[in-house]
Amino acid sequence: MPSTPYYLIDEARLERNLKLLAKVRREAGVKILLAQKAFSAFDTYPLIAKYLDGTTASGLYEARLAHEEMPSKENHVFNPAFTEAEMTEIVQWCDHIVFNSVAQWRRFRDFPHLPSAGLRVNHGYSEIEHDIYNPCVVGSRLGVPRAFLKPEDLEGLEGLHFHTMCEQGADVLARTLPHFEAQFGEFFPQLKWVNFGGGHHITKPGYDVKLLIKTLKDFRARYPHLEVYLEPGEAIALNAGYLVTIVREVFDYGRPIAILDASAECHMPDVIAMPYRPPLKGSGLPGEKRFTYRLGGPTCLAGDVIGDYSFARPLTPGQELVFGDMAIYSMVKNNTFNGIPLPSIALKRKSGQVETLKTFSYADFKSRLGRV
Numbered sequence: 001m002p003s004t005p006y007y008l009i010d011e012a013r014l015e016r017n018l019k020l021l022a023k024v025r026r027e028a029g030v031k032i033l034l035a036q037k038a039f040s041a042f043d044t045y046p047l048i049a050k051y052l053d054g055t056t057a058s059g060l061y062e063a064r065l066a067h068e069e070m071p072s073k074e075n076h077v078f079n080p081a082f083t084e085a086e087m088t089e090i091v092q093w094c095d096h097i098v099f100n101s102v103a104q105w106r107r108f109r110d111f112p113h114l115p116s117a118g119l120r121v122n123h124g125y126s127e128i129e130h131d132i133y134n135p136c137v138v139g140s141r142l143g144v145p146r147a148f149l150k151p152e153d154l155e156g157l158e159g160l161h162f163h164t165m166c167e168q169g170a171d172v173l174a175r176t177l178p179h180f181e182a183q184f185g186e187f188f189p190q191l192k193w194v195n196f197g198g199g200h201h202i203t204k205p206g207y208d209v210k211l212l213i214k215t216l217k218d219f220r221a222r223y224p225h226l227e228v229y230l231e232p233g234e235a236i237a238l239n240a241g242y243l244v245t246i247v248r249e250v251f252d253y254g255r256p257i258a259i260l261d262a263s264a265e266c267h268m269p270d271v272i273a274m275p276y277r278p279p280l281k282g283s284g285l286p287g288e289k290r291f292t293y294r295l296g297g298p299t300c301l302a303g304d305v306i307g308d309y310s311f312a313r314p315l316t317p318g319q320e321l322v323f324g325d326m327a328i329y330s331m332v333k334n335n336t337f338n339g340i341p342l343p344s345i346a347l348k349r350k351s352g353q354v355e356t357l358k359t360f361s362y363a364d365f366k367s368r369l370g371r372v
């Protein structure tokens, strides 16, 4: 085991998710890609490649990572605005590219060796309530609304892409598709593929997998010539990793506090941004068990709080705590604010054996800030 804090990826749980996604893929006749922005622990890419069709990238570096670490599979990329320099590299690595505006498509349509190209559209229908995650807000910077698209703009494009969901069920997709079809269906005959983005919470307990498969099959029956892609991120590694930390110190100035060696701000930033309360092994809701603590990180940020949790026994310094659902939007988003060390990354194999994949040091902090 590495020293704490460390992320521990659970291979068995990852594979369980992948098996469910492979079933959707098989039964619905669609292709499913890993959205790397949620989870890019590339030591697991050979396993992911066994079950999915490939990856999608948010830009140059993720596209390159997929090319290096999952070379046998499809490699898609989307970015709000590519540069010429990036495109020179991207055309070597990607087989599908999604543009965010007609201006981008015009700029790059004659670029040498351009892969199969699509356009991200904004059909304006979203059930996301948190504006920061809603690409359909008025004046959105993501995707082309129908009113701004002329039929001739689509000449040469092979696909359309939308991404308007976030942690949502198959019912939301079923309500979303009619908007996509009503506005953009007239262009489908000239296309080869459509991509319904991410935000499909397929591996969450209670997700209606049957409805998803039916919705996708019905769509495919209406447009049999179209390849259909989904590109979930969360769903691939949902509940497939932990963050292992220890209690550094405990005190009570009117509220029992425990300072951990893991930080919400540095190591689990979505806990603050989303926000959400990660599960913690052996704990209860505040007040549920006898001893309630506010758990916080070792940074100077007043809001570096993971949440309030209760325990059957008082916490003691040196005690290990294990947070769940820590594989997604964690390793890919962490930072060294306050010079806090980055957690190591470990992999728990199906056999139960734990392998340390990566440890970090002072050099990782310093090298990002200047000449070394």
Ligand SMILES: *Cc1c(COP(=O)(O)O)cnc(C)c1O
Pocket: 035, 037, 038, 078, 163, 165, 166, 167, 197, 198, 199, 200, 231, 232, 233, 234, 235
């Ligand atoms: C974020 C994103 C995804 C993955 O979303 P999840 O919510 O992690 O499933 C897929 N495609 C695009 C374009 C995205 O921006």
